[in-house]
Amino acid sequence: MRRAELDRKAKGLAPSPDPRHCLVDDLLEALKARYTTEGRRSVERLRYSTAQLLRLFKEVQAMRVTGADVLRYAQLRLKEGAAPASVNRELAALRAAYPLGLDNDVITAMPRIKLLPENNVRKAFAEARHVEAICKRLNPDVGDAVRFAFSTGWRRTEVFTLTWPQVDWNGGFVRLEPGTTKNLEGRAFPITPSLRAILERRQEFTRRCERAQARIIPLVFHHGGRRIWSFRRSWRKACEKADLPALLFHDLCRSGVRNLERASVPRSVAMKLTGHKTESIYRRYAIVAEADLREAGEKLAAAADANNRSSGRELGSSGAPESHE
Numbered sequence: 001m002r003r004a005e006l007d008r009k010a011k012g013l014a015p016s017p018d019p020r021h022c023l024v025d026d027l028l029e030a031l032k033a034r035y036t037t038e039g040r041r042s043v044e045r046l047r048y049s050t051a052q053l054l055r056l057f058k059e060v061q062a063m064r065v066t067g068a069d070v071l072r073y074a075q076l077r078l079k080e081g082a083a084p085a086s087v088n089r090e091l092a093a094l095r096a097a098y099p100l101g102l103d104n105d106v107i108t109a110m111p112r113i114k115l116l117p118e119n120n121v122r123k124a125f126a127e128a129r130h131v132e133a134i135c136k137r138l139n140p141d142v143g144d145a146v147r148f149a150f151s152t153g154w155r156r157t158e159v160f161t162l163t164w165p166q167v168d169w170n171g172g173f174v175r176l177e178p179g180t181t182k183n184l185e186g187r188a189f190p191i192t193p194s195l196r197a198i199l200e201r202r203q204e205f206t207r208r209c210e211r212a213q214a215r216i217i218p219l220v221f222h223h224g225g226r227r228i229w230s231f232r233r234s235w236r237k238a239c240e241k242a243d244l245p246a247l248l249f250h251d252l253c254r255s256g257v258r259n260l261e262r263a264s265v266p267r268s269v270a271m272k273l274t275g276h277k278t279e280s281i282y283r284r285y286a287i288v289a290e291a292d293l294r295e296a297g298e299k300l301a302a303a304a305d306a307n308n309r310s311s312g313r314e315l316g317s318s319g320a321p322e323s324h325e
Contacts, residue, residue, distance in 0.1 A: 020063060065111050067113070091116075137237070138235070152273070153257050174191060
């Protein structure tokens with residue numbers, strides 16, 4: 001270390017920053033600046049994670065943090081009732097901040113930051129009849145958005161921020177521009193007959209609102225021209241009345257993936273339609289329902305029965321088998 005500093009001095013360079021002066025606060029602030037510069041949509045989530053982390057690590061020297069300290073932080077957050085997934089998002093922020101400090105030469109080492117095991121893979125899904133039962137109990141504006149999400153497998157923010165310029169009637173696609181999706185990649189979904197019916201209904205409603213208000217309404221799904229922000233209570237009540245109390249809006253993404261699997265759409269194409277970047281994440285959504293398993297069993301039984309009948313016909317046409325004594 002001393003030799004390296006002497007070399008820097010001989011070259012006329014400033015001394016390296018003293019790692020003892022770098023605080024966890026500094027690392028997290030640098031990470032937030034990086035996120036802001038790159039225009040990441042998760043910067044708000046990072047701010048929340050930073051606030052939680054600094055409850056324990058505020059003004060703590062970054063080089064003094066150990067793996068035991070990180071584990072103690074996770075345990076404290078769990079005792080407060082935080083979900084393992086939430087704690088992991090916070091630990092992930094810390095784990096991203098330290099390598100940035102190494103790259104910037106403000107620290108020389110980092111602690112081991114191990115994430116908690118998660119068991120948050122959802123298994124709920126909806127059939128078309130379930131979706132219609134729920135939509136009948138929702139405001140029609142929200143109901144159309146729910147139908148759209150079920151058909152496309154798109155996320156809530158992608159559906160409720162959709163604008164009319166993204167609807168390519170001539171090309172026959174609904175498009176998401178690069179940078180507006182979770183993985184920041186552009187996406188296009190073909191306008192199927194069911195989607196066309198939804199979009200045409202929304203277009204007619206939007207035009208009526210525009211004439212009445214004398215203004216342009218860019219959103220596809222809206223309440224009389226106003227953006228739809230929250231409908232958690234009405235969603236919960238509608239699901240309860242439809243005998244699906246545990247269903248979440250995000251489960252519509254899983255249902256959309258399952259619909260693509262049932263339609264035998266090639267997985268590489270399906271991933272492009274739904275916006276899943278890796279096959280491992282896609283497979284988490286491609287859940288097989290009991291109805292699908294039952295249908296597979298029925299097909300297997302039918303094939304076996306057909307095979308038995310075919311064998312019986314062959315036996316009958318050739319007579320009784322020879323007896324070998």
